[in-house]
Amino acid sequence: MNLALSPAIREADPAAPEVLSILTATSPENVAAALLAALGDGGDGLRIVFACDWPQAVRTVPETGGPTDVFDADGALLALRSGSPDGRATLLADDEEGAVALLMPALPDGARHRAVLDAARQRMTELLSLERLGRSVAQFSQAEQVQHALFAIADMAGSDLDMSEMLWELHGIVAGLMYAENFYIVMFDRERAALQFLYFVDAIDSSGPELGSEMALADIERGLTWHLVTGGRPLMGSQESLATQVSGPIRFHGADSLDWLGVPMRRNGEVLGGVVVQSYDQANRFGERERALLSFVADHILTAVERKRSKESLEQRVAERTRQLAEANEDLQKQITERLRAEHLQAALYRIAALANVDESSERFYAQIHEVVGELLNAENFYIALLTDDRRHLEFPYFADTVESPQPQRPLGNGLTEYVIRTGRPLLLDEPEALRMEAGGEFAWSKGAGVPAVSWLGVPLGGQNGVMGMIAMQSYRADFHYDQADCELMTFVSYQIASSLQRRKAAEALKRLNAELEQRVHERTQELREQIAVRERIEAQLKHQVMHDALTRLPNRLYLQDRLDREIALLRRRPDRRFALLYLDVDRFKLFNDSLGHLAGDDVLKEVSQRLSQCVREPDVVARLSGDEFAILLVDIEKPEDACGVAERVQQAMQRPMSIAGRELQTSASIGIAFGDTRYRSTDAILHDADVALYRAKGAGRARHVLFDDSLQRQATDVLALEHELRAALANEEFEPYFQPLVRLGDTRAIGYEALIRWRHPERGILTPDKFLSVAEECGLIEAIDWQMYRAACAAAIPLVKDGGFITLNISPLHFQHDDFDERLLKVTTETGFDPKNLRIEVTEGTLLGDPEAVARILDRLRVACVEAALDDFGTGYSSLGYVHRFPLKMIKIDRSFVDSLGGDRSQRSSAVVGAILALAHSLGIEVVAEGIETEMQRQALVAMGCVYGQGFLFGRPQEPAHYGG
Known part of the structure; x- marks a missing residue:
């Protein structure tokens, strides 16, 4: 061991036993014990207080167990750190990072114990620093382990494991962090005062709660789990210790554990459950570390459980919704089947009704009825029985049976057929029921020599004078029986059969009457010949009536044509003798008729005829052609100006007020003039x-006259030529679609395209709609x-909508006059392979007002087929706001007249109108597209008002499909 010794230690003997024992100590407790031993008798009453993370986990040698030592030591440390001597302690270690050791009380100054104190200071500082470092490493390792555990819990919440598997895995994760052999999770519903044990594993207690079932909180009242979820605080310790942590008594359930630890699971301050571990082993006790760790993990367990529950709940809702959709689909299939059956039945009834009007033999008529009935149900054996006119006999005009022979006419008896006719009610029988009713005297049912019927169905035929007969079907097969549904069906069909039979009888009777009438006519022919002379005498008078108008007494169209024929023939002989034809009608005559009535209208026509007659000479002819149309034939005139002069006199005469029905009316006339010359060969020409000139006069504003000339002829010819070219273009499929984008105004991304028609003329190029x-x-x-x-638009637009979006088609009001328009349009999408959900139709407000009920029905059916409708040119019609809510509209398109002025002098008024339209559409859930956007200022104004979609030249002009990659 290489130790850096202090000077005091070196001056003393480093090898002294007391110094050496201090320097070689392996723990702070050993250093403290060696120091106290080195102090000898002077160490009596001394104690050493130390900690590696002051003031946490303070230890004392010898152990005193009192908090006073820690309090005094902390006060002495503060004083020593400030440089003030303190008699309470001698400082042994203080590295300002938490390693602190104090000798208490303080030793007096002197060199006697300096060596051992210096050795103790040096070694205590080293060991406390090492201990703090070790704890930091252990805490880091534990934090990393906890973090991995939390990641694992979060992963499990989103995994495919079911709840039980996930909870088993959670148990394993908790067991990896702490002792958790005995572990359970409980959920708490405060409103319902109920508990649910999601998971329960206990090595000792084998009679735990039933998992997943709901338990009343009162069933475990005052138990540990009850205290945990109602108190909302962690509980830990032995049974004796736990009793001090709760208010009120404790009732222990299950096996008695040595140590118990439970923490609540909270969400936003509310207790939603708890996590509990318990130990039956002295070696596995729980401390603060386990409580803090379990409290931390419990929140993540709650999150995992809630997420798993939410996922399972979602899956259950999806499964339930799927089941409901399946049931709805099954109901829909039943409805479709029933509708097809009804349509089939309706078609059969139509065919039966039509048979009454077909001129065929009776045998063929009855055979076709059998054929129609056979399409509805099994009618292999079928016959029709009718009462004779005297209602005493029964005849069989039709009899088809695989077993029995045709039945001859017979007197009424007591058979099945007579029973049905007598009672007037349908009869459905099988063989046992027939025998029972026969035994009861209802009818006489004899099997005869043939094969007996297994099932028999008879339905009466009602007539104007009661039952006229019946129809019957029978089965000889044991595997086929008629049922009540067949009986109801044939009862319904029998009404139409009876009606057709009556109509056919009436037609046959009518033929007989016609034959008798022809005979009578023949007889009367001789008498009529005698009257011919009388008729010839009045023929002249009738001819005059035929050639003149009964109301005005003026010549009529026939008379005028006759005169024109003569004038044209005379013109061929004398080319210098010209004539002119003035074709006129009374302006606004229909208004007079509708407002004042037809009698007043007749008075107007009489007055007009008188005024016209006053404007011409004796040889000229004034004729009434029809309604308010009149013609004036001017004969022997020199130039067209003369005819124009007469026309001016007529207009002046017509403009004078006339008194009709007590009111003063102001009239006028439009006049077309044709000057007769050698080019005319017929009256029709x-x-x-003259009619073309009249049409031009009315188009120019009425109350004027127009002379037919070469320019009008050329215009009429051009129209005819264009009509001929249009027919050829239709045959050659020269009409094709151009597409203009509809965009989202925010990012100008296309959301759809409007299909616009173009004519690729072989000579004039691309023609826009206004040309044709x-x-x-x-x-x-x-x-x-x-x-x-x-x-063509549906076929060309398939690539344009492959990634979403839609196209719109402009629909003429004429199409809504056909009730099958939606079927034809959907057939087009089917034949072209275009998805109907990508199609929208554009209609005008005039279309909606034409026949609102019929239009609404067609639009409803199209919406069911996923074809939406858009209202074009919104705001320019008559009743936009009053009608828009009545129809199933997906979109309205604001007319460009409101968009043009945005940003200009009338911007405020246009903005108010557009804002009102946007508010209306928003309240009805309808999309809005602004049309005619040509400037960035208009786009920005619309975006500011909340308009989402737009269309106009700013975003693109109509182009061929290839322009958009189609």
Whole structure:
């Protein structure tokens, strides 16, 4: 041993026994004992107080067991550290890191004991420092072990272990930290005053509580566990010691343990359970270390248990939800089956009803009824029995049976068929029931020589005068019996069969009556010949009536056509003799008719006819064509200006107020003029040109006249040419979709695309809708073009929505006039492979107001099929706020007229409107898209108001699918 000795030790004899025993001591207690021994008689009454982590774990040699030594020693140490001598102690060690040793009381000054004191100071300082270092290493090792244990507990909470396996693993982890052979975990529900033992292992007590079951807290009242969860404080020690730690008595349950340690598990200050270990062995006792360790681990055990319980609860809820969904699916399948059955039944009833109108033989008629019934249930053996007109006999117009032969007509008896007709109720029988009823005198049932029926079903046929007959089915197979459901079904079908039979009888009776009538007509022919002369006399009068309007007494269309034919024929002979046709109608005549009534409207027409007649010469013709349409034929005029002059006189005459139904009305007329020359070969041609000029006059604002010329002819020709090209484009599939993105305004990321139609014209290139849609609507091609567009858009958009999003299709109001529109649209998605959940349709407010109930039904069915609806151009219609809540809408699109002025002079008013729309949509749970965004200022204004989505040229113009990678 190489020791650095102090000068006092070197001056004394280092090899002196007392110094050497101090320097070679291996523990602070040994140093203290050697020092006291070296002091000899002077050491009587002395004691040495020391600690490696002052003032914690202070020890005394010799042991006194009193706190006074520690208190005095601590006071003396403070005085010595301040440099003041203190008679209470001599300082042996103080490294300012917790290693302190004091000799108490202090020795008097002198060199007598200097050597042993210096040796004691040196050795005590070294050993206390080593002891502190050892404790630090042990504490670090223990902390690392605890940390690993906590990590393991946290991992188990998220593992696939069930609760019992996890708790067994938790027991193992706790046992690795401390003695825990006897260990249990209990949960506490304060509101229900109940306990649940999650885990219980005890080497001695084999009759522990039932795991997982709930136990009333009163069942273990005043027990250790009861005190633990109700007191909320850790309890540790022997039974005697535990009695001093609780208030009130203790009732011990189970085996008597030598040492017991329990700590509560808390969450937010509330006791939720406890963790307990107990020992029956003197060698395994619990101390402060175990209590602190178990208290620390208990919180993590509670977290693990709660997480595991939450996971198991979630799994149970998922399983329960899965079960509920399975039950709902089963119910839905039953509903579908029932609906298909109902549809099948409805189709059968339609077919039976239609048979009454088919001109076929009676044999074929009854055979088809048998065929329809056979599609609903087993009708291999089937017959129809009807009462004769005198209701005394029974006839069998149809009889199909695999065993029995067709039955001839017979008088009414007491058989099964007569029983059904007599009672007017359906009858379902098997052989034992038939024998029982026969024994009761209900009917006479004779098997005859044939094979008896195993099951028999008969249903009466009701007529206007009571039961008219019955239909019956029978089975000879032991493996097939009719049941009550078959009886109810045939009862329902019998009503339609009876109705068809009555209608067919009525039709046959009508044929007989027609034959009789033809005979009577033939007989009357001779009489009618005698009346022909009389009819010829009045023919001239009838012709005049046919050629003139009954209301206004003016010539009608037939008369005008006849005159035009003559004028055109005369024009061919005399090209210099011209004529003109004025085609006119009364502006707003329908308003007069609707407001004042048809009688007042007739008075208006009479007044108009009189004024028109006053504006022409004697040879000219004023005719009423239909409704409020009139025509004036001007004959023998020189130039078109003359016809225009007459038109001006007519308009002046029409503008004079007229008194009708006690009210003064202001009228006007629109006039189209066609000037007759050699180019006309038919009346239809000049009527057409005059009608085109009239249409142009009404389109220009009414109360004016237009002369047909070459420009109108070219426009009409262009429309016809465009119509022809549209038909060819439809056949060649030249219509294709362009897509414009709908974006999230915050990050401008596309969430969907609006499909917009384009026409790839073979000569004029890409045409926008304004170049052709109006003509398509007029010529009735718009619906066919739409369906071609829908199909192309769905096919082209599949790559665009493969990662999510949707496309929108603009739907014309015409489509909602067809109740099967949703079925056709879903068929398009099926044929193109497009997922319906990625499809939305855009409708206008005018569409919603056309037939609200029908539109709502179609939109509801589309929503069930995952196709959502968007309301386009929101805010420009008639009743936006009043109707938007009535329809199943996913999205509304704010019209661009409100977006254009954002950031401008009208920004405040537009912002108020947009804000109101956003609030409405938010309250109804509807998404909002702002249309027509073209500037960053508009985007920022919309974002500030809370608008999430937008669309416009700022984010992109309509492009081909390939532009977006489609």
